Amino acid sequence: MRTQSIAADSATVSANGARRWEQGHPWIYRSDVLKRPVSPPGAVLVHNERGRPLGVALWSPMSEIALRLLDSNPDAPLDLTWWRDRLATAITRRAPIGEHANAYRLVHGEADMCPSLVCDRYDRWLVVQLMSAGIEQFRDEIVTVLMELTEPLGILARNDVPLRAKEGLATEVELLAGEVPREIEIIEHGARYLAAPWDGQKTGAFLDQRENRVAAAARARGRALDCFSYHGSFAIHLAARAQHVIALDVSAEALGRAARNSALNGFTNIELVEANAFEFLKAQQRARERYDTIVLDPPAFAKTRASVPSAIRGYKEINLRAMRLLTSGGTLFTASCSFHLSMPLFLDMLRAAAADSGRRLALREVRGQPLDHPGIVTVPETSYLKSAVLEALD
Numbered sequence: 044m045r046t047q048s049i050a051a052d053s054a055t056v057s058a059n060g061a062r063r064w065e066q067g068h069p070w071i072y073r074s075d076v077l078k079r080p081v082s083p084p085g086a087v088l089v090h091n092e093r094g095r096p097l098g099v100a101l102w103s104p105m106s107e108i109a110l111r112l113l114d115s116n117p118d119a120p121l122d123l124t125w126w127r128d129r130l131a132t133a134i135t136r137r138a139p140i141g142e143h144a145n146a147y148r149l150v151h152g153e154a155d156m157c158p159s160l161v162c163d164r165y166d167r168w169l170v171v172q173l174m175s176a177g178i179e180q181f182r183d184e185i186v187t188v189l190m191e192l193t194e195p196l197g198i199l200a201r202n203d204v205p206l207r208a209k210e211g212l213a214t215e216v217e218l219l220a221g222e223v224p225r226e227i228e229i230i231e232h233g234a235r236y237l238a239a240p241w242d243g244q245k246t247g248a249f250l251d252q253r254e255n256r257v258a259a260a261a262r263a264r265g266r267a268l269d270c271f272s273y274h275g276s277f278a279i280h281l282a283a284r285a286q287h288v289i290a291l292d293v294s295a296e297a298l299g300r301a302a303r304n305s306a307l308n309g310f311t312n313i314e315l316v317e318a319n320a321f322e323f324l325k326a327q328q329r330a331r332e333r334y335d336t337i338v339l340d341p342p343a344f345a346k347t348r349a350s351v352p353s354a355i356r357g358y359k360e361i362n363l364r365a366m367r368l369l370t371s372g373g374t375l376f377t378a379s380c381s382f383h384l385s386m387p388l389f390l391d392m393l394r395a396a397a398a399d400s401g402r403r404l405a406l407r408e409v410r411g412q413p414l415d416h417p418g419i420v421t422v423p424e425t426s427y428l429k430s431a432v433l434e435a436l437d
């Protein structure tokens with residue numbers, strides 16, 4: 044049925060639009076669509092100006108991103124078998140993570156050639172996000188295949204993302220299959236914590252920092268400070284090695300879960316501090332406090348390209364203060380999840396902060412995204428998280 048509707052309707056794209064697919068990027072913008080399909084959102088066949096079929100794509104009539112490539116085979120049926128193959132490929136790629144953790148991303152949208160689809164696993168439950176009008180039309184196929192491939196106890200849609208409004212879709216949280224609890228206890232490289240799939244940030248936890256917590260913990264010792272701690276996920280990893288850990292966040296609700304996460308792991312050396320990290324770091328510097336281990340994992344300061352300069356000032360300020368607070372031999376793990384702050388800009392920012400700090404800092408590690416969040420070289424939007432491990436040598 045769907046195959047027929049694809050054949051019946053099509054889009055024609057400009058040479059510029061066609062070039063984006065040739066260069067490995069799945070998006071074609073509205074301005075590069077010469078002939079718009081007449082059909083409602085879903086999947087359509089795409090032709091170039093000379094009428095040659097280029098493939099099938101998700102079609103979003105309202106969005107600036109009009110077409111998202113699904114398959115460069117114009118005859119791809121997009122039936123259950125097709126979705127099973129596509130999703131199974133993504134899921135199988137994550138298998139190695141299962142040895143250390145039971146919460147990780149199964150589908151990272153464009154990076155897994157499932158544009159605008161996210162699926163995260165939390166133990167025996169799944170949380171999905173359908174972020175375009177086109178993908179929304181395949182909801183039934185996706186749910187059926189995910190049930191088949193992973194046999195979860197429930198699937199929740201965290202479709203409460205602002206992006207959906209641009210697609211003309213409702214922003215809501217909806218149970219798609221089975222039951223999903225309010226909190227799910229997950230395990231990650233030996234640490235346990237509670238994820239909040241219904242109302243927590245993202246789909247319930249920050250899965251993208253999983254291996255970075257291990258990297259930060261490997262160097263943790265003495266007095267540790269986890270700024271922007273959310274529900275304490277770095278803090279509980281640090282607490283296994285450090286004497287004392289401050290888990291700091293501006294959100295009392297997040298810290299409430301951090302307290303329970305700390306108890307869940309049997310730690311008594313985690314202190315919760317509800318504060319603004321900017322103020323706290325400034326006050327600690329004034330009081331001449333010192334820390335052996337500091338983690339900075341702030342929210343995205345650069346939400347748009349235009350806000351990059353002010354975001355850089357914010358990142359520089361917290362990094363500069365953290366650098367000054369380090370003991371000799373101390374470690375700073377610092378991250379940015381702003382897509383608009385590229386890796387070169389991030390490293391430039393650290394260089395500027397280090398220069399002003401007066402400290403001699405060694406760049407021990409530069410880190411990208413984990414296995415379950417692949418960043419595709421030709422699709423910059425799939426890469427957003429970058430981090431560095433710095434050691435104070437003086």
Ligand code: SAH
Nearest residue numbers: 249271272273276292293294319320340342
């Ligand atoms: N490190 C966490 C994720 C951090 S998300 C993890 O790995 O799970 C960013 C966190 O920063 C949120 O919990 C948010 O409440 C907090 N936050 C935002 N602005 C802040 C500020 N100015 N001071 C302290 N915390 C802040």
